Amino acid sequence: MRRSICVLIVGVCFAAPVYAHHLKQAATISLPVTTSSAAARSLYEKGMQDYENLYLERCNDDWRAAVKADPNLAVAWAWIAFNSSNPMEISAARERAKALAPKLTPGEQLMIAWIVKVQEGDFIGGISAMNDMLEMYPKDKHLLYLAGNWLMLEDGDEQSQRIMEKALAIDKKFPAALNDLAYLYARNRDFAKAFEDMDRYVALLPNEPNPHDSYGELLRMAGNFQGSLQHYRAALKIDPDFVTSQVGLGDTYALMGNQEQARVEYDKAIRYAHNEADRLAYNMQKAMTWVREGKFADADKLFREIAETAHAKEQDLQEAQAFRHLAEYQTDDNAALKYLQSAEESLGHRNTISKSDKDEELSRILRNRAVRAAHAGNPALADQSLKQLEAMATGSRNRVIQSSYNGAAGTLLMDQKKFDEAIACLEEDQENPFTLELLVQAYYQTNQSDKLHQAEAKLRSTNVPTMEQALVVPAARLRRPEI
Numbered sequence: 257m258r259r260s261i262c263v264l265i266v267g268v269c270f271a272a273p274v275y276a277h278h279l280k281q282a283a284t285i286s287l288p289v290t291t292s293s294a295a296a297r298s299l300y301e302k303g304m305q306d307y308e309n310l311y312l313e314r315c316n317d318d319w320r321a322a323v324k325a326d327p328n329l330a331v332a333w334a335w336i337a338f339n340s341s342n343p344m345e346i347s348a349a350r351e352r353a354k355a356l357a358p359k360l361t362p363g364e365q366l367m368i369a370w371i372v373k374v375q376e377g378d379f380i381g382g383i384s385a386m387n388d389m390l391e392m393y394p395k396d397k398h399l400l401y402l403a404g405n406w407l408m409l410e411d412g413d414e415q416s417q418r419i420m421e422k423a424l425a426i427d428k429k430f431p432a433a434l435n436d437l438a439y440l441y442a443r444n445r446d447f448a449k450a451f452e453d454m455d456r457y458v459a460l461l462p463n464e465p466n467p468h469d470s471y472g473e474l475l476r477m478a479g480n481f482q483g484s485l486q487h488y489r490a491a492l493k494i495d496p497d498f499v500t501s502q503v504g505l506g507d508t509y510a511l512m513g514n515q516e517q518a519r520v521e522y523d524k525a526i527r528y529a530h531n532e533a534d535r536l537a538y539n540m541q542k543a544m545t546w547v548r549e550g551k552f553a554d555a556d557k558l559f560r561e562i563a564e565t566a567h568a569k570e571q572d573l574q575e576a577q578a579f580r581h582l583a584e585y586q587t588d589d590n591a592a593l594k595y596l597q598s599a600e601e602s603l604g605h606r607n608t609i610s611k612s613d614k615d616e617e618l619s620r621i622l623r624n625r626a627v628r629a630a631h632a633g634n635p636a637l638a639d640q641s642l643k644q645l646e647a648m649a650t651g652s653r654n655r656v657i658q659s660s661y662n663g664a665a666g667t668l669l670m671d672q673k674k675f676d677e678a679i680a681c682l683e684e685d686q687e688n689p690f691t692l693e694l695l696v697q698a699y700y701q702t703n704q705s706d707k708l709h710q711a712e713a714k715l716r717s718t719n720v721p722t723m724e725q726a727l728v729v730p731a732a733r734l735r736r737p738e739i
Contacts, residue, residue: 286396287363287389289331296326303335308401308432310466310500313530316340323352330356334368337375341533343572343608350375350610363392367399377611379653390419397423401432411655411687413440431460435470443687445714447478465491465498472504476511477719484508499528503538507721513730515545536566536574540581541721547585548726556582567602573609576602576617583624584723589632596625612654619648619660626664630671642668659685670694675701686711689718689728 291297303318316339322332330353337350350372357368366389374382386403393399404419417440423433438453454474458467472487485508491501506521522542529535539562546555559582566575579599586592599621603614622645629637642664649661666681667690675698682698685691692715699708718729 280392281394282363282392285393287367287393287399288361289329290360290364291326291329293326293329296322296329296332299325300329300332303332304398307335307339308398309461309464310435310469312339312500313534328356328359330360331364331367334371338371341531343570343606343610346375346610347608363389366392370403375610375612377615377652379612383653394422395426397426397430397433400426401430401436404433405436408436408440411659413443416440429456429460431457431467434460435466438470438474442474442477445717447474450474450478463494465495465501467491468494469498469501469504472501472508476504476508479717479719481508481512497528499525499530499534502528503541506538506541510541510545510548510721511719511725513548515549518542518545532569533571533574536562536569536571536578539565540574540578543578543581544721544723544726547723548730552585552587555585563598563602567605570606570608572602572605573613573617575605576600576621580617580621580624581723583628585727589628592628593625593632593637596621596628615648615652616654616656619645619654619657622648623660623664627667630668638668659688663688663691666691667694670698673701686714689715689722689724689732692718693728693732 289297289300291300299318299322303315303322306315306318316336319332319336319339323329323336326332333349333353333356337346337353340346340349353368354372357365360368366385369385370382370389372382373379373385386406390399390403400419400423404416404423407413407416407419417437420433420437420440423430424437427433434453434457438450438457441447441450441453451471451474454467454471458471461467468487468491472484472491475481475487476484485505488501488504488508491498491504502521502525506518506525509515509518509521519542522538522545525538526535526542529538539558543555543558543562546552546558559578563575563578563582566572566578576599579595579602583592583595583599586595600618603609603618603621622641626638626641626645629635629641642661645657645661645664648657652658662681662684666678666685669675669678669681679695679698679702682691682695686695692711695711696708696715699705699711712732715729716733718725
């Protein structure tokens with residue numbers, strides 16, 4: 257492995273500028289919506305408003321009602337495909353949007369191409385369509401939000417921030433953009449700016465739950481758990497059905513170390529979940545509380561039940577995730593490898609998972625497999641897994657896949673004591689606690705004390721409710737740095 261590999265692959269991800277093709281701007285500020293039904297148009301627009309306010313199931317209901325009023329409303333089909341959690345519905349809606357696209361305006365065609373191409377695994381084509389759409393409608397703040405929000409979800413934070421700033425330049429009181437910009441500041445540990453934008457967000461939408469929900473999450477990221485709980489409760493007081501805030505309570509108690517109370521809160525969220533995929537996801541959060549307590553037999557039991565339920569409900573992605581999580585905390589490498597095999601097999605049960613979701617989850621599975629195989633003394637399997645990951649990363653701009661490759665490559669290079677080469681890879685995956693832990697070691701070995709202390713501080717201050725955080729961060733806080 258050459259050091260240049262890690263740098264080259266990540267560089268590909270950001271090669272394209274935000275605006276690439278110098279298209280002529282459209283005559284209208286906003287992207288038009290082709291429909292002959294006033295009711296369908298109204299429902300579509302309501303769905304977009306609900307999406308911006310993070311009613312992530314209610315907006316699906318709006319768009320479903322819109323296509324019922326006008327079955328030819330292609331952009332509504334596209335957003336159902338983008339946001340639904342039902343694999344069969346996603347696949348059918350995507351095909352419907354593709355079939356209707358040729359009859360639409362150029363801007364609508366680009367919107368559909370963006371969503372469809374990304375889901376089908378063509379990230380370069382999807383990003384190109386998105387860029388062209390934004391160049392055609394550079395003053396449509398809602399389009400800017402949709403693109404910037406997607407980039408943020410895909411860990412394209414720098415591009416997302418530029419786009420959100422463009423949206424706020426158009427309307428400095430645009431709530432959705434303020435919300436996302438606050439998250440972007442928080443990801444960079446700039447909490448002063450994040451909370452400044454959160455205050456503005458809450459003031460703009462005092463009767464909406466999501467501003468408090470977001471504030472709760474950002475306070476938790478900053479380590480202010482009591483403040484986090486207060487804001488989650490404020491969100492639920494505004495709307496008791498805003499289930500993400502109920503999950504937020506569980507996540508916060510879990511990070512505080514109160515696993516029993518976390519399970520109480522998760523059980524409420526599970527009971528009131530809006531769809532099967534969410535219910536399974538909340539159950540996985542609950543299962544992690546047993547991992548945090550070191551009660552692995554209880555975690556095993558619940559994760560296996562989740563995988564079984566997901567299989568019965570034809571939620572193949574969640575089944576794969578449950579098996580992968582099972583693997584992540586196993587003390588026996590061979591047991592972990594068996595669970596990872598089950599996870600990969602889950603992705604192949606049906607052909608309804610979008611290629612982008614399937615590839616992202618497969619990359620996580622392969623990352624774990626490469627590391628576990630190397631640790632188990634199976635270099636052939638480790639090398640095979642890493643080569644498969646490298647091929648995926650070379651051919652994709654997907655940041656999840658890039659991170660999976662760099663994390664795996666960096667870990668194996670650390671095993672070989674090739675510290676400089678490992679650092680080149682690991683520095684491209686700095687949001688993963690396993691990676692941060694290795695970076696601390698690599699910086700020590702290469703006498704980079706400033707970077708070592710920065711990585712150590714970042715690791716210890718990581719407050720996200722993930723399996724990686726559960727397995728690495730609490731232990732790192734308990735021991736003295738090995739420096």
